[in-house]
Amino acid sequence: MVLILTEADVELLANKTDWLVGIDVNEAVFREESLQHTLCPQRQIIDTMNEAATEKTMTTYFKYASVKGLGIGTKVVSVVPGNARLNKPTVPATVLLIDPVDGSSLALIGGTYLTGYRTAAGSAVAARYLAPKDSSVLSVFGAGLQARCHIEALLAVMKGITVINIHNRTVATAVALVDSLRLKYSNVRFVVVSAEEAVSSIVSESDIIVAATNSSKPLFDGRWVKPNSMVIAVGSSRPDSRELDSATVCSSTATIIVDDPGSCLVSGDIHSPLQEGVITQGDLVRLSSVVAAKGLPAGTTKKSIIVYKSAGTAIQDIGTGKMFYDLAIKSNTGVKVDL
Template identity: 40%
Template sequence: MLILKEKDILELCDWKEIIDVVYDVFERQSNNQTITPHRILINLEAQGADKITGGTYFKPSFVEGVGLGCKVVSVYPDNAKKNLPVVPASIYLADTHTGMPKALLAGTYITGFRTAAGSAVSARIMAKKDAKIMVVFGSGLQAESHILALMTEFPNLEEVIIGCRRMESGNNLLERLKTTYHVSTEKIRLVEGKGDELAAKADIIVTATSSSTPLFNGKVVKPGTHIICVGTASPKDREVDNDAVVNSRVIVDELSSCIVSGDLAAPLEQGVIKESHILGPLGDVLTGKIKARTSPSDITLYKSAGTAIMDIATAHWFTTKATQLNKGLLINDFN
């Protein structure tokens, strides 16, 4: 069994290859080559177990020709006070022919990377090819990953604007981009607040926050904009308002998870939209079953709540890459 730590994931990351891997797995999903049971949530706060505040999801999946495994991801808000990831994760892969353990990967960076890769795939198909201005709301791992993925997919972006609540957190993100990833920040700038003003000028909008209220007025979004909502899957939280949803052609990564996420659950419950307003999954766009954009003026919206097929496919890629480069810790005898 191969064990990969977070530092191994960082060293092995190749954005172009990861984006292509996620593109491929969404195509496989559309072609019925995946099996993904409903995720299981153990919410310790709800159960009142030992006064622990947090919850853990178990997300299994099988991708034909790729791999079999399960992602375990938790949400522990108090971890920030302990200098630990708020969303710790790990991914287990099993040999599809024998069921024996194949790999155990640290999953925090992979979660950020695969989500951003999925968003880059959505933008490849749904955003304007000549997109010039990207606005990213947030300053955490998801914001970081989306800047890296979308700058890879759209190298001709003229400006990347980070909309953050506090300049300190934005500056920390800039520092990580420079020191960890060696990215030139020449065309990246920080803006505190001003959600409506930023959204109005963007060709691509990324919401990567844990906000409980919409970040901007959906009425200000200009025609042709592509909106990417990835920050929260909670039924109570919202990054975009009803106007943004109503005015957009909506695509999701996985319908069952996204319709219980606040961004879509709220307008559905309020009767503002019907479920038919959601055109379908991203994979069906890639295989031509759905047309996400019908005209240059369409506003498109991609909502991602996370799907285990991305985790398994991305973990499989990292495992293969690490084996080729002799990275990680290999345990030869697991019996």
């Protein structure tokens, strides 16, 4: 029997579960990686072109992984910018879990919400160990699923946050996000920042900055980032798109943490600084090493700022997918079918 979990099922399970549960699951995944108890081959990529073969209309990634004690599976995720015009997810995804005993299909899970959830949980793991303990101001670029999940996950681990600035290209989307969050977090002051000229101010006052957009160009000048702060970037996954400039991702001023070096090397946030020579591959520190050390690993120098770059790793998809599977079995959520 295969358990089918829709996007609505996953979101329901997430909303009924304390964020710390998901964050701890993702921390456990990275701990298993540090112990070499995971396998995660390089992702496979297929580009789809338009009829004239002049423009990419879709990029599809196939990501496989196994995590000891959690299982085996694969995730198929596509990046389809044109879906925005159709009011569909621009990053639709599906996760398949395999029974580690008999090899049969265990679950088919809608992976769009899961992706946002696990990415934010990974960022929260990084923040738990590396963000300033007295952080009070969080600024978020973007107002979609990733932005919402990051706000909620970071509030779960950084209890001192009292001000959250949200800057988004479409102001109405940011306003709608703030209106929904205010109902849940009455002790936090949410501010929608619409003016571009105000970006320098919110960046310079922030203890933690989250970039969660589909921007192809840097969102702010890295020289505005104040010392002893943390920058989290999760939106870019291709060499030709980046949210951070090379003043932010620079080995002389930033300690750079990555979830998966292979994926991050083809993300513009890391690819471009490498090409420019302001960082080297040796400057990249794995998040799994941070988890193992419960902070920066021995021999890693803490620079003026911490940059955490997430481009996605399938070990998180498998670990988080298994978590939702277990929650679904306990709550009788989803539908079981015979293939």
